[in-house]
Amino acid sequence: MKRKRIYEGKAKVLYEGPEAGTRVQYFKDDATAFNNQKKGVITGKGVINNRISEHIMTMLNDIGIPTHFIRRLNMREQLVKEVEIIPLEVVVRNVAAGSLSTRLGIPEGTALPRSIVEFFYKADELNDPMVTEEHITAFGWASPQDIDDVMALALRVNDFLIGLFLGVGIRLVDFKMEFGRLWQGDEMRIVLADEISPDNCRLWDFRTNEKLDKDRFRRDLGGAAEAYQEVARRLGILPEGGPRDMKGPEVMQ
Numbered sequence: 528m529k530r531k532r533i534y535e536g537k538a539k540v541l542y543e544g545p546e547a548g549t550r551v552q553y554f555k556d557d558a559t560a561f562n563n564q565k566k567g568v569i570t571g572k573g574v575i576n577n578r579i580s581e582h583i584m585t586m587l588n589d590i591g592i593p594t595h596f597i598r599r600l601n602m603r604e605q606l607v608k609e610v611e612i613i614p615l616e617v618v619v620r621n622v623a624a625g626s627l628s629t630r631l632g633i634p635e636g637t638a639l640p641r642s643i644v645e646f647f648y649k650a651d652e653l654n655d656p657m658v659t660e661e662h663i664t665a666f667g668w669a670s671p672q673d674i675d676d677v678m679a680l681a682l683r684v685n686d687f688l689i690g691l692f693l694g695v696g697i698r699l700v701d702f703k704m705e706f707g708r709l710w711q712g713d714e715m716r717i718v719l720a721d722e723i724s725p726d727n728c729r730l731w732d733f734r735t736n737e738k739l740d741k742d743r744f745r746r747d748l749g750g751a752a753e754a755y756q757e758v759a760r761r762l763g764i765l766p767e768g769g770p771r772d773m774k775g776p777e778v779m780q
């Protein structure tokens with residue numbers, strides 16, 4: 528069956544869904560960093576991220592945080608609600624790392640006095656520049672009310688994820704979210720979209736500070752696939768026979 532491809536990103540493809548108002552989100556093994564300058568493949572990543580994101584989004588829905596997630600369809604695909612993506616990458620940080628450390632000269636690993644929310648404008652050609660609420664409202668990417676809703680949701684997700692990961696011996700250093708507008712008739716509400724996985728989180732082993740996320744790929748540390756599997760294993764979502772069972776047949780496209 529040939530489906531209509533709505534959008535192809537670096538790590539995922541979005542297809543038209545089986546019913547109006549739905550989309551199918553397909554997870555690739557492709558990995559990129561530094562805005563596509565570095566390209567590679569993390570074998571099995573798509574399968575694991577599909578599972579991890581399903582696990583997290585299901586729990587978020589259960590505690591009343593609205594998300595686009597409906598259900599997982601197969602090894603690499605999930606059914607999601609069609610939303611209008613707000614063109615912002617919303618980053619929440621608990622510990623200094625990455626671009627915050629570079630920008631402000633704060634050593635990686637420094638605990639932040641409070642969680643910090645940052646916005647980046649989603650525009651590959653501009654390298655996703657950091658923006659403030661002033662830019663966001665002046666250029667109409669989101670309204671002040673949208674920003675209030677996004678901030679409140681982002682901090683609730685952060686609080687939940689800090690606890691979830693702490694319970695399995697992982698420190699949530701920072702992570703990136705995307706939000707979308709979900710239209711139901713004339714009513715609009717903002718929901719969490721995209722994915723939450725080791726592709727867009729910094730996850731450090733609580734005891735050893737070993738990196739269990741995409742920084743293994745970005746920084747050429749090796750062992751990225753194993754790190755993603757370790758996160759899935761700790762969350763209790765690796766299938767019975769271990770990672771070998773996660774390959775599965777490719778889905779027809």
Ligand code: TMP
Nearest residue numbers: 618624625626627701702703727728729
């Ligand atoms: P940063 O320190 O490079 O700004 O990244 C902050 C967090 O956002 C980190 O967990 C990685 C994630 N991230 C993405 O998911 N996509 C991106 O394009 C970038 C730059 C970061």
